[in-house]
Every structure is written in structure tokens, then in C-alpha cells.
Amino acid sequence: GDSVTQMEGPVTLSEEAFLTINCTYTATGYPSLFWYVQYPGEGLQLLLKATKADDKGSNKGFEATYRKETTSFHLEKGSVQVSDSAVYFCALSDKSRYSTLTFGKGTMLLVSP
Amino acid sequence: SQTIHQWPATLVQPVGSPLSLECTVEGTSNPNLYWYRQAAGRGLQLLFYSVGIGQISSEVPQNLSASRPQDRQFILSSKKLLLSDSGFYLCAWVTGSGGYTFGSGTRLTVV
Numbered sequence: 001g002d003s004v005t006q007m008e009g010p011v012t013l014s015e016e017a018f019l020t021i022n023c024t025y026t027a028t029g030y031p032s033l034f035w036y037v038q039y040p041g042e043g044l045q046l047l048l049k050a051t052k053a054d055d056k057g058s059n060k061g062f063e064a065t066y067r068k069e070t071t072s073f074h075l076e077k078g079s080v081q082v083s084d085s086a087v088y089f090c091a092l093s094d095k096s097r098y099s100t101l102t103f104g105k106g107t108m109l110l111v112s113p
Numbered sequence: 114s115q116t117i118h119q120w121p122a123t124l125v126q127p128v129g130s131p132l133s134l135e136c137t138v139e140g141t142s143n144p145n146l147y148w149y150r151q152a153a154g155r156g157l158q159l160l161f162y163s164v165g166i167g168q169i170s171s172e173v174p175q176n177l178s179a180s181r182p183q184d185r186q187f188i189l190s191s192k193k194l195l196l197s198d199s200g201f202y203l204c205a206w207v208t209g210s211g212g213y214t215f216g217s218g219t220r221l222t223v224v
Contacts, residue, residue, distance in 0.1 A: 034212075043119075043203055043218040044157075089157065098145050098164050099207045100172075105156035 002027045006090045006104035013080055013111050021075040021107045023064075023090035031092040033057075033066050033073040034101070038087045047075075047088070085111045115140035119204045119216030126223055132177075132191040134219050136204030139185065144206040146187040147213075148179055151201040163187060199223045 006023045013019060025033065035047040035057070048057030053068035062077045073090060090104040119136045126132060138144055148160040159172045161179035169179050176195050180188045187204060204216040 036213075036215075044205075044213075044215040046212050046214075049212060091157075098162060098170075099213075100147065100159055100162055101149075101157075101205075101213060102159075103149075103157040 002031065002092060002094055002102045004090050004092055004102055004104040006088075006107050008105070008107065009087075010108040010110050013109070015082055015111055015113050016079045017111075019075070019077040019080045019084075019109065021088055021090075021109070023073045023075065023104060025071050025073065025090075025092050027071075027092055027094065027102075029094070029096060031094055033064070034091045034093065035062070035064055035073070035075050036089040036091060036103075038089065038106070040086070044089065080109070080111045082111045082113055085109055115214070117204060117206060117214055117216045119219060121219060122217065123220045124222070126194050126221065128196055128223055129193045132189070132194050132198070132221070134189040134202055134204075134221075136187045136189075136216055137185055138206050141185070141206070143184060146181065147205045147207075148187065148189050149203045149205065151203065153200070157203070161189070194223045196223050 003026045032051045034049045036044040037047045038044050048059040050057040050066035053066050056065045064073050064075045087106045087108045089106045091101045093099050116139045145164050147162045149157045150160050151157045162170050163181040177191050199222050202219045205213045
């Protein structure tokens with residue numbers, strides 16, 4: 001079945017550091033890929049998405065590129081802020097199963113001033 | 114506008130007690146609806162999804178059940194809670210562009 005693997009955290013960075021959170025996936029067909037963010041005590045919010053190979057999703061300074069050849073969708077940001085501290089989830093959507101989402105386990109990001 | 118409501122926000126229930134969590138959406142019709150659970154130290158697990166009234170697909174055999182009595186209402190239930198049912202429960206629906214909108218979640222603690 002489908003699966004998503006993302007790097008374990010926590011990832012601890014200083015403000016203005018460069019961020020990479022790795023995400024790889026296994027899926028049949030051509031899934032859509034997503035990054036969701038969960039701030040402390042809150043539900044999930046869509047951060048960015050990509051629906052086909054070589055698409056780049058971007059939002060709030062975060063970027064991720066759908067790489068079919070390496071089955072990856074790594075999240076990057078050039079300069080993190082304290083307010084970016086949250087848990088980040090990589091996910092894929094299986095259109096053949098009514099768009100059910102398969103999530104990675106999440107990566108906690110802690111940014112210190 | 115399209116919104117999703119989920120309640121209660123937090124719940125503490127004793128083992129063996131029943132459970133009912135409700136989710137409703139506004140501003141859309143015939144949405145695909147989902148229940149996910151996030152257990153401590155684990156990722157999000159799909160529990161149930163529904164593509165229409167009265168239709169429920171179960172992903173993981175467990176102590177929970179779901180129902181969809183109305184087009185925009187999705188209910189998660191249990192007759193007798195277990196300690197292992199503790200977690201953060203999220204309702205979601207899929208927008209026309211294929212993106213998910215999640216409710217604010219219910220944190221359930223079974224004691």
C-alpha cells in the first residue's frame with residue numbers, strides 16, 4: 001500500500017537558519033503530494049501541495065518540488081522564524097481511494113531566537 | 114463560505130463509557146468526509162471516510178464506528194471506550210481542488 005516516510009525530529013534550528021525536512025513516498029499511480037502544518041494545540045493546515053511531477057508548491061516562504069524519479073517531496077525554507085515552530089506532516093492523496101490521505105509521522109521543528 | 118465545525122474541543126471520558134464526536138460542514142454539498150486520529154507519538158491514521166449519506170468505509174478494525182445521517186454531518190462513536198482510544202481526532206473534507214480542510218480537532222483522553 002501507499003506509505004510516506006519523513007525524517008524524525010525534533011529538528012532544532014536557530015532563527016534565520018536554512019530548513020530541510022526530507023519526505024519520500026511509495027505509491028501506485030500518480031498521487032498528489034502535500035505538506036501540512038500543525039501549530040501547538042491546533043488542527044492541521046495545508047501548507048503547500050503539488051499535483052504532478054516537477055510541480056513546485058510554495059507558501060509562506062516554504063517550498064517543495066514533486067520529484068517522481070526520486071519519489072521525494074522535501075520541504076525547504078531559506079530562513080526560518082520562531083513562529084515556524086510546529087509539527088510538519090508530509091502526505092499523499094490517493095485519487096483512486098476517494099482522495100484518502102496517507103501521512104508521514106510528522107517532524108517537529110523547534111526554532112530558537 | 115465553506116467551513117467545518119467539530120466539537121467538543123476536549124473530552125475526558127472514563128474507560129467503558131460511550132463516545133460521540135460530531136462534525137458538520139457548511140457551504141458545500143455532497144462532500145467526501147473523513148475521520149483521522151493522531152495518537153501520542155504517532156502520525157495521523159485514517160479511521161473512516163464517507164462519500165455520501167449512509168455510506169461509511171472503515172480503514173482500521175477497532176472499537177469505533179462512524180455514521181453519516183445527513184449530507185453534511187459525520188459522527189464518530191464508540192459504545193465502550195478503551196484507554197487506547199485516547200488521541201486527537203480530526204474531521205476533514207475534500208474541496209473541489211482536492212485539498213483537505215481539517216476541523217480544529219477533539220482531544221480525547223480516556224482515563
